[in-house]
């Protein structure tokens with residue numbers, strides 16, 4: 001399937017075939033789509049939690065307002081992103097990440113610091129961190145559609161409960177977005193979308 005076809009045939013799946021699990025290679029490939037997703041300044045201040053166990057999925061189902069998509073999924077992935085303190089340009093994590101790039105670390109930090117300070121002054125650090133996860137999930141969703149696997153983004157969740165299910169410390173992590181994956185047990189739904197004429201403004 002090419003990219004456009006995958007986009008056309010992906011739909012928000014609410015019921016999966018519980019008899020058909022995903023192969024390890026399929027899960028690995030979906031995660032690879034997430035891993036290869038770009039992040040702002042290449043910082044990768046995130047972590048992908050893969051929920052396969054029946055018990056954890058059941059707990060996550062309740063943390064996501066009892067959404068069947070979570071309960072019936074072969075796998076649910078939660079993208080957690082670091083809390084704002086970890087984005088500090090003088091912090092260990094930013095230094096660890098920054099050292100991987102071709103320029104010396106001080107060059108990276110000098111480039112990053114003004115943007116960090118700007119986001120901080122605008123109160124946008126958390127929003128900036130969370131928004132990174134949406135790109136990873138989008139790539140995982142389109143990528144999985146290309147393999148015939150359906151998905152649904154899950155924004156309806158109780159953050160504290162999700163963190164508890166995933167044994168993640170709320171001082172260190174926040175929940176960006178979740179997505180469910182599996183083979184569908186329902187018919188593909190047609191796309192309801194505005195036309196480009198309605199949506200696009202050329203300048």
Ligand SMILES: Cc1cc2nc3c(=O)[nH]c(=O)nc-3n(C[C@H](O)[C@H](O)[C@H](O)COP(=O)(O)O)c2cc1C
Nearest residue numbers: 010011012067069152153154155156157189191192
């Ligand atoms: C960021 C985001 C969050 C979403 N959260 C939920 C959700 O919590 N539960 C749900 O059933 N669908 C959720 N959806 C699915 C949308 O309702 C669905 O993608 C949209 O209606 C378009 O339909 P389509 O994906 O079938 O084209 C979410 C979609 C996005 C992009």
